[in-house]
Amino acid sequence: MDGLSFEAPEGAVTALIGPNGAGKTSTVEACVGLRRPTSGTIEVLGTKVPGPDRAMSQLHAHVGVMLQDGGLYATARPLAMLTHVARLYPAPRDPAELLMAMGIDPDTRTPLRRMSGGEQRRVAAAAALVGRPRLVFLDEPTTGLDAVARRTFHDLIRRYVDEGLSVVLTTHLMDDVERLADTVVVVAAGRAIRVGTVADLTGDEDSVRFTAPMHLDTSDLTAALPPGSTVEEAPPGRYRVTGNLDPLALSTVTAWCGQHGVATKDIHLGKASLEDVVVDLVGDM
Amino acid sequence: MTTSPSGRTLDQARWETGLLLRNGEQLLLTIAIPLGILLVLGVTDVLPVDSGGATGSDRIASALGVVMAVTVISSGFTSLAIATAFERRSGALRFLGTTPLTRGELLGGKLLATLSVTAISVVITTVTALLLGWRPTAGAGWSIVALALGVAAWVPWGLALGGSLRAEAVLAIANGVFLVILMFGGVVIPASSLPGPLDILVAYLPSGALVDGLSSALLLGQPDGVAMVILLAWTTAGTLVATRVFRWS
Numbered sequence: 001m002d003g004l005s006f007e008a009p010e011g012a013v014t015a016l017i018g019p020n021g022a023g024k025t026s027t028v029e030a031c032v033g034l035r036r037p038t039s040g041t042i043e044v045l046g047t048k049v050p051g052p053d054r055a056m057s058q059l060h061a062h063v064g065v066m067l068q069d070g071g072l073y074a075t076a077r078p079l080a081m082l083t084h085v086a087r088l089y090p091a092p093r094d095p096a097e098l099l100m101a102m103g104i105d106p107d108t109r110t111p112l113r114r115m116s117g118g119e120q121r122r123v124a125a126a127a128a129l130v131g132r133p134r135l136v137f138l139d140e141p142t143t144g145l146d147a148v149a150r151r152t153f154h155d156l157i158r159r160y161v162d163e164g165l166s167v168v169l170t171t172h173l174m175d176d177v178e179r180l181a182d183t184v185v186v187v188a189a190g191r192a193i194r195v196g197t198v199a200d201l202t203g204d205e206d207s208v209r210f211t212a213p214m215h216l217d218t219s220d221l222t223a224a225l226p227p228g229s230t231v232e233e234a235p236p237g238r239y240r241v242t243g244n245l246d247p248l249a250l251s252t253v254t255a256w257c258g259q260h261g262v263a264t265k266d267i268h269l270g271k272a273s274l275e276d277v278v279v280d281l282v283g284d285m
Numbered sequence: 286m287t288t289s290p291s292g293r294t295l296d297q298a299r300w301e302t303g304l305l306l307r308n309g310e311q312l313l314l315t316i317a318i319p320l321g322i323l324l325v326l327g328v329t330d331v332l333p334v335d336s337g338g339a340t341g342s343d344r345i346a347s348a349l350g351v352v353m354a355v356t357v358i359s360s361g362f363t364s365l366a367i368a369t370a371f372e373r374r375s376g377a378l379r380f381l382g383t384t385p386l387t388r389g390e391l392l393g394g395k396l397l398a399t400l401s402v403t404a405i406s407v408v409i410t411t412v413t414a415l416l417l418g419w420r421p422t423a424g425a426g427w428s429i430v431a432l433a434l435g436v437a438a439w440v441p442w443g444l445a446l447g448g449s450l451r452a453e454a455v456l457a458i459a460n461g462v463f464l465v466i467l468m469f470g471g472v473v474i475p476a477s478s479l480p481g482p483l484d485i486l487v488a489y490l491p492s493g494a495l496v497d498g499l500s501s502a503l504l505l506g507q508p509d510g511v512a513m514v515i516l517l518a519w520t521t522a523g524t525l526v527a528t529r530v531f532r533w534s
Binding site for chain 1: 288290293296297300303307308369372375376377379380382383384386387388389424449533534
């Protein structure tokens with residue numbers, strides 16, 4: 001990480017998004033004391049991290065963590081493991097109820113190593129929440145979850161957030177961000193390059209977006225569009241037409257493509273999606 | 286729910302003990318193999334035993350010392366190293382590092398769980414020895430001191446191995462070391478039956494010193510001070526190595 005700076009407000013969901021290797025997981029690991037930053041400061045719930053064992057233990061009593069990979073005892077059953085984890089916290093949630101809310105049968109005799117990847121992720125999420133944390137770090141929590149399980153997970157997290165839980169979430173799924181995030185931090189190469197709400201990032205402005213070969217000369221397209229329109233290429237191969245877009249803007253673009261023999265795909269008119277914005281900012285994720 | 290360090294250590298110890306007792310391979314290592322060795326050494330003469338050539342009870346006492354040493358090495362070193370390595374691989378230790386459980390409490394839990402499993406195994410083998418005709422001498426209780434020092438000497442080495450290498454490598458090395466120590470570490474084959482200078486060297490190994498300490502207690506009813514000092518030295522060295530090489534993931 002290099003100059004990554006952000007604040008996660010209380011009682012809200014802060015999503016860290018960005019390409020693989022951007023530093024999202026490193027950030028989460030540094031925030032919970034699993035990784036030592038070479039410089040800079042981290043403060044979590046008023047405690048400087050990393051700190052002495054006793055201070056970290058007191059902090060961890062109020063923090064839940066779902067790691068990106070694993071974190072479970074392979075030979076244990078879900079309820080047994082969750083019950084043990086719950087005992088380490090001062091005021092835990094009921095492990096069986098939490099498993100049920102996650103769609104896992106608390107009475108299952110199947111050991112964790114024989115459960116599917118999605119089921120293991122749900123148990124890991126339950127383990128992050130069982131201590132009744134004030135703040136939870138969820139590192140790609142919905143990877144491997146089917147659509148229904150993902151919705152159930154979103155609803156559960158939203159409910160806890162409404163009760164005051166703060167969440168720091170990393171994800172590659174824009175669905176997670178759009179349904180959960182109050183604040184989005186776009187991370188690339190270890191830096192926070194944009195911070196805002198989903199609406200801040202996507203903006204209100206309509207645009208025409210299309211994908212085409214890189215480095216086209218678009219000066220005559222600009223000339224064909226109404227005055228005040230601009231055509232930008234960023235990142236290479238992705239074009240964005242903004243400005244004074246009249247109802248004919250889309251046909252002007254397609255006509256220009258046809259005249260110039262430009263093979264295009266993904267052409268659309270409207271507000272940018274969050275994914276469009278992120279790809280524009282950091283290239284393909 | 287627990288909020289105190291000692292409470293969390295005990296919770297972790299209970300959890301680790303449960304995991305050990307539910308794991309078939311671990312039970313084989315810590316209970317079945319020692320029991321099998323006791324039966325073979327105690328009632329047959331397929332292997333020489335340092336019994337001082339005396340009565341059947343002494344023969345069983347000598348075999349019991351060997352078996353207790355095997356129990357300590359298998360639970361304190363081999364089982365612990367393998368379990369720790371696989372917990373590192375699954376990320377379970379990393380996850381625990383994000384809970385209120387501190388490193389000290391985790392290691393304390395592992396030590397207590399190892400002591401519990403060793404105690405269970407020692408009780409089973411002791412009862413079996415009594416059934417086979419062993420009559421303890423006065424002072425046999427010194428064996429408990431030797432056992433505790435043995436666990437303390439082996440546990441840091443188990444953690445150092447399990448906490449530093451890949452799980453598959455740990456599996457191979459921990460079992461390999463266990464077998465070599467059993468055969469050539471003054472355990473199953475008595476030091477006096479090993480070719481020189483191995484017979485002198487093994488007394489300074491944590492295996493040989495442990496067997497010496499146990500034999501002295503069980504056969505002579507007295508402590509072996511030299512063996513205890515050697516075990517303490519291995520504890521110190523092991524702790525220094527473990528704190529340097531142990532990794533949580």
